[in-house]
Each structure stands twice: as C-alpha cells, then as structure tokens.
Amino acid sequence: KAGVTQTPRYLIKTRGQQVTLSCSPISGHRSVSWYQQTPGQGLQFLFEYFSETQRNKGNFPGRFSGRQFSNSRSEMNVSTLELGDSALYLCASSSSRGWSTGELFFGEGSRLTVL
Amino acid sequence: TQLLEQSPQFLSIQEGENLTVYCNSSSVFSSLQWYRQEPGEGPVLLVTVVTGGEVKKLKRLTFQFGDARKDSSLHITAAQPGDTGLYLCAGAYSSGAGSYQLTFGKGTKLSVIP
Numbered sequence: 001k002a003g004v005t006q007t008p009r010y011l012i013k014t015r016g017q018q019v020t021l022s023c024s025p026i027s028g029h030r031s032v033s034w035y036q037q038t039p040g041q042g043l044q045f046l047f048e049y050f051s052e053t054q055r056n057k058g059n060f061p062g063r064f065s066g067r068q069f070s071n072s073r074s075e076m077n078v079s080t081l082e083l084g085d086s087a088l089y090l091c092a093s094s095s096s097r098g099w100s101t102g103e104l105f106f107g108e109g110s111r112l113t114v115l
Numbered sequence: 116t117q118l119l120e121q122s123p124q125f126l127s128i129q130e131g132e133n134l135t136v137y138c139n140s141s142s143v144f145s146s147l148q149w150y151r152q153e154p155g156e157g158p159v160l161l162v163t164v165v166t167g168g169e170v171k172k173l174k175r176l177t178f179q180f181g182d183a184r185k186d187s188s189l190h191i192t193a194a195q196p197g198d199t200g201l202y203l204c205a206g207a208y209s210s211g212a213g214s215y216q217l218t219f220g221k222g223t224k225l226s227v228i229p
Contacts, residue, residue, distance in 0.1 A: 004157070035219075042221035043158075043203065048214070055214045090157050103148065104205075104217065106157030 002027065004107035006091050012113045018079040021110045025072050025093030031055075032074040033104065034066060037088040046089075049074055078112075086114045117142040117208050121220030128194055129228050136189045136223045138204035145207050145215065147180055147187045152201040152222075194227045201225075 005024040013019050025032050033056075034046040045058035049068035066076040072093075078085055088111050092104035120139045128134055138147070146165045150158035162171050164180035164187065171178045175198075177190040191198055204220045 033217075043205075043219040045216060045218070048216070050214070056210050056216050092157070103160055103163055104158075106150075106159070108155070108157050 004091055004093050004105055006089075006107035006110050008110060009108065010111050010113075012115060013081050014115050015081055015083060017081050018077060019081060019112060020075055020077045021089055021091075021112075023074045023076075023091030023093075023107060025074070025091075026095075026105055029093035029095050029105070030072055031094040032068055032072065033092045033094070034074070034076050035090045035092065036060075037090055037109070038086075043090070046076065081114045083114050086112060088112075117144070117206060117216075117218045119204055119206050119218055119220040121204055121223055123223060124221065125224050125226075127226045127228065130196060131193050134191050134194060134225070136202055136204075136225075137186070138188070138206075138220050139186045140206060141185065142206070142208065143184050145184075145209060147184070148205045148207070148217070149178055149187070149189055150203040150205060152203060153199075158201075158203055191225075194225075196227045196229050199225055199227050 007022045031050045033048040035043045037043045047066050048056040052068045063079045068074045088109040090106050090109045092106045094104050122137050146163055148163045149161045152158040162178045167182045167184045169180045175192045179188050202223045205217045207215045207217050210216045
C-alpha cells in the first residue's frame with residue numbers, strides 16, 4: 001500500500017512569510033504526528049492528531065499550528081517565519097493498534113529553507 | 116521531559132568491523148524503537164523492543180532493551196557499506212488518556228568505508 005506522502009518536498013520562503021505543509025497518511029492510519037528535524041536538535045515533536053483532534057503537543061511556539069481532516073490528511077502551518085525555522089519537517093502516521101508501542105511510518109519530509 | 120542520550124554521535128568504520136550504538140535515559144519507556152534514516156528520506160523503523168532484557172536480531176543487527184527499560188543498544192556485526200546512515204533511537208511513553216509520545220535521541224551518523 002502507498003506510504004506517507006508529504007508535499008511539497010522542498011520550499012524556500014523569506015522571513016515573515018507563512019507556510020503550509022501537507023501530509024497524507026497511510027490508508028487506515030488515524031494518527032498523524034509532525035516532527036521538526038535539524039542537525040543541532042535532532043527530531044523534535046511538534047504535535048499529534050488523532051481523529052481530527054490534537055492529542056499531544058510539543059514545546060513549540062504558537063506560530064506552529066496544525067489540523068487534521070476527516071480523511072486523516074493533515075496540514076501544519078508556520079506563521080511569521082524565522083530563520084531558525086529552516087528544517088526538515090517530517091510527518092508520520094500510525095495505526096491505532098501500533099500506537100501503544102509507538103511505531104511510526106514516516107514520509108520523506110518537507111525541507112523548508114527560510115531566507 | 117523524557118530525554119534520550121545517544122552515543123556516539125558520529126562513527127566511521129571500515130567494512131567488516133563491528134560496532135555498538137548506545138541509547139541511554141534516566142526515564143522508563145514502555146517501548147523503544149530503532150530507526151534508520153538515509154539522506155533525503157524519512158526514518159524507517161528497524162525494530163521495536165518492549166520487554167526489559169529483550170534481545171532482537173535482524174540479520175547482522177542485534178538490538179537489546181535494558182532490564183529496567185531505560186536504555187538500549189544496537190550492535191552491528193561485520194558492517195557493510197549499505198549500513199551507512201543515521202541511526203535513531205526513540206522511546207515511547209504514555210502522555211495520558213491512552214495516548215503515547217515518542218522522544219528521539221539525536222542520532223548516530225554511521226559511515227562504513229569499503
């Protein structure tokens with residue numbers, strides 16, 4: 001079956017702009033999580049959505065937001081971009097059965113560069 | 116906040132050598148996963164260990180979960196160039212209301228030189 005699909009794969013923005021990233025999970029997976037990956041900090045948890053509700057949230061400022069639709073597709077938005085937001089943004093989906101053991105299936109990521 | 120310390124951060128070895136990567140924490144995890152990430156791609160799950168003391172083998176890779184479920188190790192025997200990549204450990208813990216979160220180590224970047 002198809003894997004996790006993230007769009008766009010690459011994008012360049014300037015400071016102050018906003019960006020929206022999209023994620024389509026594996027069919028049947030209802031949990032979608034977002035992570036930010038940078039060389040210095042590694043993978044840091046942004047938030048997790050399950051059945052259109054935000055279930056968990058990491059320690060990121062309010063400029064980072066997300067949502068999940070009824071078909072489990074998810075979007076994340078970053079407003080008022082800063083240089084430090086340059087990173088690889090990874091989306092991961094999980095089935096309900098797998099989540100208790102934290103098994104995630106990742107997309108290839110969206111690489112955001114802020115100039 | 117659950118933290119996972121991964122070591123070493125970088126590892127460069129010759130083909131055929133053995134290596135061990137460590138993942139340590141002061142926190143207890145309900146399970147621990149190991150992922151491998153190649154450039155330009157997302158992490159891919161290698162294994163999940165759940166029981167303290169559990170050992171799992173995946174071809175030349177051996178994963179162990181510590182007895183207290185606070186640490187884990189990944190041992191690779193006779194490393195091959197195809198093993199090159201970023202190895203990430205991730206610990207799962209309950210965040211309440213039946214949901215779990217994963218916290219990741221910063222990764223070990225492995226280069227296997229032919």
